[in-house]
Amino acid sequence: MPNIYVIKWVDSSSHNIGWHDDDDFELVGITTIGFVVSEDDEKVVVSHCHTDNDFHYDAFIIPRGCIRSLDVISISGEDKVDK
Numbered sequence: 227m228p229n230i231y232v233i234k235w236v237d238s239s240s241h242n243i244g245w246h247d248d249d250d251f252e253l254v255g256i257t258t259i260g261f262v263v264s265e266d267d268e269k270v271v272v273s274h275c276h277t278d279n280d281f282h283y284d285a286f287i288i289p290r291g292c293i294r295s296l297d298v299i300s301i302s303g304e305d306k307v308d309k
Contacts, residue, residue, distance in 0.1 A: 228276060230299040233258045235292040258286065259299075270296065 236253040260272040263282050268290055273282035 228261050231260065231262050231272070232295075232297045232299060233260075233270065233272065233288060233293060234295045235288050236294065237292065258288065260286070262296075265290075 235256050235258065237256050239252065239254045241251065258272055260274045261276045261282060263271040263273045263285055265271065270288050270290060270293065272286045272288065273284055274286075275283040277283075
């Protein structure tokens with residue numbers, strides 16, 4: 227199984243609330259958890275599902291310039307839960 231990542235990044239936001247002060251604008255902090263499907267200098271592609279034969283379902287692209295941190299979650303066989 228590929229590594230699972232926690233990616234903290236910022237996203238753009240829109241404020242269509244009528245009148246507001248110039249100080250009302252903030253970037254939105256996002257945390258994404260998933261499998262990194264691919265990455266290059268411009269982007270990281272994350273999937274939330276991964277099969278045993280290396281297929282993934284649903285892909286989410288995060289621009290590299292928006293990423294604040296990208297950390298691997300360590301999972302060992304001891305972390306398994308018996309059903």
